Amino acid sequence: MRNREIAELFYEAADILEYQQVEWKPRAYRKAAQMIENLGEDIEKIYAKEGKTGLTEIPGIGESIADHIAEYLETGKVEKFENLKGKAPSGTVELMEIRGLGAKKMKKLADALGIRTLSDLKNAIDTHRLRRLEGFGEKSEENLARAIEQYEKSHARIALGKALPLADEVISALKDQCESTGSKIDLSKIIYTGSLRRLKETIGDIDILAEADKGEALKVMNCFVSLPDVEQVILKGSTKSSVILREGIAIDLRVVPPESYGTSLQYFTGSKEHNIELRNVAIKNGYKLSEYGLYLKESGKQIAGSSEEEIYEKLGLAYIPPELRENRGEIKAASKNSLPKLIEAGDLRGDLHMHTEYSEGRDSLKTMIEKAEALGYEYIAVTDHSRSQKVANGLEIEKLKDQWEEIGELSKQFKIKILKGSEVDILRDGSLDYPDEILKELDVVVGAVHSGFALPERKMTERIITALENRYLDILAHPSGRLFGKREAYAVNFEKVFETAAANGKVIEINSQPSRLDLNDELILRAKNFDLKFCISTDSHSTKGLALMRYGLGQARRGWLEKEDVVNTYPYPKLKEVFKKHRPSQ
Numbered sequence: 001m002r003n004r005e006i007a008e009l010f011y012e013a014a015d016i017l018e019y020q021q022v023e024w025k026p027r028a029y030r031k032a033a034q035m036i037e038n039l040g041e042d043i044e045k046i047y048a049k050e051g052k053t054g055l056t057e058i059p060g061i062g063e064s065i066a067d068h069i070a071e072y073l074e075t076g077k078v079e080k081f082e083n084l085k086g087k088a089p090s091g092t093v094e095l096m097e098i099r100g101l102g103a104k105k106m107k108k109l110a111d112a113l114g115i116r117t118l119s120d121l122k123n124a125i126d127t128h129r130l131r132r133l134e135g136f137g138e139k140s141e142e143n144l145a146r147a148i149e150q151y152e153k154s155h156a157r158i159a160l161g162k163a164l165p166l167a168d169e170v171i172s173a174l175k176d177q178c179e180s181t182g183s184k185i186d187l188s189k190i191i192y193t194g195s196l197r198r199l200k201e202t203i204g205d206i207d208i209l210a211e212a213d214k215g216e217a218l219k220v221m222n223c224f225v226s227l228p229d230v231e232q233v234i235l236k237g238s239t240k241s242s243v244i245l246r247e248g249i250a251i252d253l254r255v256v257p258p259e260s261y262g263t264s265l266q267y268f269t270g271s272k273e274h275n276i277e278l279r280n281v282a283i284k285n286g287y288k289l290s291e292y293g294l295y296l297k298e299s300g301k302q303i304a305g306s307s308e309e310e311i312y313e314k315l316g317l318a319y320i321p322p323e324l325r326e327n328r329g330e331i332k333a334a335s336k337n338s339l340p341k342l343i344e345a346g347d348l349r350g351d352l353h354m355h356t357e358y359s360e361g362r363d364s365l366k367t368m369i370e371k372a373e374a375l376g377y378e379y380i381a382v383t384d385h386s387r388s389q390k391v392a393n394g395l396e397i398e399k400l401k402d403q404w405e406e407i408g409e410l411s412k413q414f415k416i417k418i419l420k421g422s423e424v425d426i427l428r429d430g431s432l433d434y435p436d437e438i439l440k441e442l443d444v445v446v447g448a449v450h451s452g453f454a455l456p457e458r459k460m461t462e463r464i465i466t467a468l469e470n471r472y473l474d475i476l477a478h479p480s481g482r483l484f485g486k487r488e489a490y491a492v493n494f495e496k497v498f499e500t501a502a503a504n505g506k507v508i509e510i511n512s513q514p515s516r517l518d519l520n521d522e523l524i525l526r527a528k529n530f531d532l533k534f535c536i537s538t539d540s541h542s543t544k545g546l547a548l549m550r551y552g553l554g555q556a557r558r559g560w561l562e563k564e565d566v567v568n569t570y571p572y573p574k575l576k577e578v579f580k581k582h583r584p585s586q
């Protein structure tokens with residue numbers, strides 16, 4: 001599949017055009033790239049079957065973009081993009097990812113100070129050359145220094161949303177490769193381990209474990225290092241190989257024989273802290289635990305190794321799901337058989353946050369509903385943006401009412417329950433972005449902060465608390481406001497927020513967008529100390545987005561949540577009760 005490669009092409013062109021301050025094209029290219037990336041169908045096949053017409057049927061892809069794709073598939077390059085190369089000094093485009101460093105400023109820095117790399121930039125800040133530049137100054141120098149810190153922090157690790165699909169791809173490519181070499185190696189037992197299997201929000205490197213007999217291990221490794229995406233082979237052995245992929249992402253592959261598969265899976269899933277604790281339990285019980293097996297200490301006889309469940313069982317522990325293995329009390333709980341019964345994908349009955357074409361979604365209301373019904377959901381909430389969200393095409397009251405009408409019509413055609421909702425801005429003073437007579441008519445009001453992120457902690461806390469005390473608000477969306485690599489959580493007193501939410505019966509959202517994961521596991525664990533309910537939502541902007549639930553679910557499981565803690569596991573009547581409780585007028 002070459003979708004990602006083609007998407008990358010448009011992202012790159014967009015960056016350079018943005019640097020040149022071309023107006024709308026970068027946006028169109030990025031949109032197209034996003035579509036291609038998330039298409040789920042092989043774009044090369046579409047083109048082979050249906051030609052250019054097939055391409056233009058993809059939303060976001062018009063004539064000229066389709067021409068570029070066709071050209072690329074035919075010739076391996078796009079002439080127009082070739083000409084762009086070198087139009088932005090190399091390195092500068094990457095730096096534009098730093099918050100507050102748009103194309104205009106970057107160009108100025110490149111032209112006036114010759115800044116090309118991150119270290120150039122840091123150097124210019126350290127020596128205060130930046131503040132002397134027109135349009136910059138002391139304050140912006142400080143801001144930039146802080147933004148760089150954030151950028152570095154987030155770039156050292158990969159977001160889960162990027163690593164997980166990539167690991168899936170590598171695993172399936174490796175299986176194919178092994179089968180097609182003629183050696184017919186059966187790689188049926190292969191799985192990602194490490195922080196990825198624990199669904200941690202960021203990933204240092206991807207770890208993969210496969211089972212193969214000793215005689216075949218090296219063949220598997222040969223397939224691995226020859227995968228097309230491998231840029232550099234760091235190490236190749238018969239039990240462990242390490243490579244770097246094209247995008248700079250590191251992958252470790254370990255191949256172990258069947259009798260060690262379970263213990264290796266346990267060991268390489270980690271976390272390290274969990275493993276150390278577990279090994280202590282083994283020692284106390286007269287065993288020795290390593291990645292190769294579980295042995296009797298005295299005789300050295302192996303008593304477990306092929307399955308992971310067996311290890312926990314032999315150590316007198318309940319099975320601990322990977323998401324809990326962080327040494328946060330799970331081993332003690334497992335020994336007392338008091339682990340939570342974690343929420344599962346099958347428990348979810350609906351999605352309470354999504355956008356349609358009415359605001360900034362890509363798909364129509366009807367298409368979203370069809371897809372949600374196909375996913376087997378019992379209910380969904382349609383929550384386009386409220387009127388102040390001008391950049392996201394927020395709905396004026398008239399348009400919102402049009403939507404209600406359409407929802408009314410569609411409700412007759414579909415079995416799924418469609419809740420009239422809105423993602424309503426929490427304005428600076430904590431009031432909501434629609435008048436009460438509108439809020440009153442909505443089935444679900446999802447409140448969110450979308451502006452004024454820099455308020456001091458006291459102000460921001462007051463603002464959110466005021467919203468939580470509003471009888472019409474039902475759910476607080478993405479409560480911390482952080483965006484991976486772009487924006488840190490705003491300053492807010494979370495304890496006060498959780499306390500107020502609990503006191504007013506409000507639901508706290510776990511947003512599944514890979515760029516958000518908000519709340520994340522740590523905040524969920526803190527929120528759990530208050531008697532409050534959560535929902536897991538996708539905040540989707542297309543039908544494709546509805547599948548992002550797995551990420552929010554992962555955070556919920558890492559936060560020790562059970563089915564009962566999460567309101568979108570409730571049957572519809574029970575869900576309505578939750579929202580009704582704090583809106584006694586209805």
Ligand code: DGT
Binds near residue numbers: 195203267268
């Ligand atoms: P990452 O890659 O930084 O996101 O985190 P992990 O957890 O994937 O760590 P990684 O890739 O260094 O190692 C994979 C697993 O191998 C780790 O979760 C536990 C195990 N492991 C690695 N080093 C040690 C160690 O020194 N002691 C023990 N007990 N386990 C280790």
Ligand code: CA
Binds near residue numbers: 194195204206
């Ligand atoms: Ca790892």
Ligand code: CA
Binds near residue numbers: 205207
């Ligand atoms: Ca590793």
